[in-house]
Amino acid sequence: MLPFDVSGPMPSPAHSHTMQKNLSSDDHSNPTTLLDVARAAGVSASTVSRIMNGTARVADDKRKAVLAAIEKMHFAPNQMARSLKKGSTMTIGIVVQDISSPFFDETLRGVDDALKGTGYTSVIVSGHWNADEESDRIRLLLARKVDGIILLTGRISDETVLKFANQRPIVATGRALRTSNAIGFKVDNEHGAYLATRHLLDLGHRRIVFIKGPDSSSDANERLAGYHRAMAEADVPVDPQLVVQGDFHEPSGQAAITALLERDVPFTAVFAANDLSAYGARLALYRKDRHVPDDVSLVGFDDLPGSSYTAPPMTTVRQPLYDLGKAATNALLSLMGREAFDEGVAPVELIVRETTRAVE
Known part of the structure; x- marks a missing residue:
């Protein structure tokens, strides 16, 4: 960049x-x-x-x-000479979890735009959703003398993040942190999941499948809590059969819905904990000749760019991924001595498209 x-x-x-x-x-x-x-x-x-x-x-x-x-x-300035003079490498490290994921791609686009005109470039590494690997990658970035680090979600503990922040400023997404050397940005996953489930309930659905994310993910657990809150508020009992395991990737969504259909478990709607799982669920429904939304309504979470181009376009909960990347970058620049940043990030919102409809 x-x-x-x-x-x-x-x-x-x-x-x-x-x-x-x-x-x-x-x-x-x-x-x-x-x-x-x-x-x-x-x-x-x-x-x-x-x-x-x-x-x-x-x-x-x-x-x-x-x-x-x-x-x-x-014109290409002598970056090494500038770095020696300033005591800075003019480089920031970015830890993502899956370089191939469109989720991180959107956030990185925000980071890239926020870095334009600052003189900073970036080094991107992947933690692969593994706490030990994340820690190793952060140590690698510190050894390269980066000026600061952006950690996009991940598995390491807040305590570990704060220890690393003693060496270089860190901004992390998916966390509620605020110290002199560490800032966290966290979206309201529970509220987003509540909005999605409430939307389906308002359309008359009662047999609503929820495809979970990995149990080790706080985001996934918060979305499950939002699903349960909406169901309880509507006084609709949750059938344990309808809460199925996923891992935030397409194959897990496909496998979860395929298993329910093969067992003839009745349902009229699916709420997946993220858009990628919803894409997999959509494929499973298609292969079993279940039409969306005529037979089954479908909702995702994230609002990835591809979700507005599925057939039909998918209802989902929008996370401000691009804005989150820009905000995280501006916060890191602030920690590194730049001017104050605007802390505001847009809240999650339900984007209703064409994959949901009322029960007839």
């Missing part, structure tokens, strides 16, 4: 020798300097430096002029 695009067209041979000297970073005898960029943009060298470090507050036209000059002139 780079603060600006260093790719771009090389100057044409028709340009003068002087222009080639200024615009080509491949000319090692006369490399483009920060002063060259400043002259091209019509600003001072210190302004260019502060814009690249993300510390300048200047008019948009000046900022755009500087970034355009950087791109056009293929």
